[in-house]
Amino acid sequence: MMNVGAENPSTTYQVDLGETFEGPLDLLLHLVKKNEVDIYDIPIALVTEQYMEYIKLMRVMNIDVAGNFLVMAATLAQIKSRMLLPVDEDREEEEDPRMEIVRPLEEYLQIRYAAEDLASRNRLDLDVFARTPSEEDTDAGEQQDSEFIRVSLFELIDAFKEIVKRASAEHAFNITVDTISVKARISELVDILETRQSMRFSEFFEGRAAKGDIIVTFLAILEMAKSQLIRIMQHVESGVIRIFMD
């Protein structure tokens, strides 16, 4: 959804795209499917027109139209004009101008199918689970290859959501505990980190039952990251989020 010309409410457009197209082939395939046509017999004038409309729409919405979308637009326009030319009877072997897009589409479609097939397989850690290395092993492994990457805010929030979910599942009732300020929690955490150097993200919440307590701890971690007291990193292989004292 996009607001165009906010100062003039009568020209406020609301366009719901629902799906964004990653590339020109993606969009083209969508149009083929939508019109229920055969990729070997694409009504080129119709599809070109719809393709251009879509690009116009993206412009209206201020979406940066990538160059490859425009290249495809030019190709479509060229094919369309070549289709209008009279067919030279003497040169029978001249191929259908549409082949220029049929081949890439064919190949892309194959990839789409293959990707869907992969997606339908039983994924490890999603559908099927195997034994994971014991914690000591994980720690050793982490230290060994030290393949850590910085965690994005979203991943951190995801991890936090998981912790909140677990906490509320385990403790259906709320206990009022002495509230603690974020500041006080920070100094507590610094004390712990000074002796331990690094800790797993989930360890910070172990034994904390009250939601308020969990939230204060999370805020403390965010605050500490902001003031660069700590680094929040994720191990590449295991996905374990770990907090390092800087």
Added chain:
Amino acid sequence: MNNLKSIVESLLFASDTPLTVDKIKGILETEDRKSIRNILTELAEEYDAQNRGFFLSEVAGGYQLRTRPECREWTRKLRSTRPARLSRAALETLAIIAYKQPVLRSDIEHLRGVDCGGTLHTLLERGIIRVLGRKDLPGRPVVYGTSKRFLELFDLRDLNSLPTLKDIEDLGQEWLSDSNEDSNDSTSS
């Protein structure tokens, strides 16, 4: 013989990576590959017959006990972290690499019609793909392939156990003719 079976089972239980027959052979100090294979088959059949919560998966060149996909709703709750999802871009890129490896970035981008730099970077970082080497072309471009991790993640014994593109295509034709597919139609009004 019965005893050997419990030993093999104990190894499978204790291992956190898929166990190869060679590895089991080494631990048991035997040369008898055939009986190890027989035991593995027997165990797999027993787990299926007894409807256990796990099965013996032949994966990434080895054997591994894995929980049944039917139990996913519950097993997922056991883990505190959710594995990062693979976007469609990532799956498409992965499919190209799996089927066309060794493959250049330019080939992948040609097939998908879009830039794949970011996706490749993520897949590399997560260890699902790897750099196989460099091609003897101007600029010495990097050649990509899938890793063992890829096989583990997608429950594949080896690359040959991927269905052929032809087989997938035959199945996929239904998808193209199915006009009720996903959200495409709701957006077309």
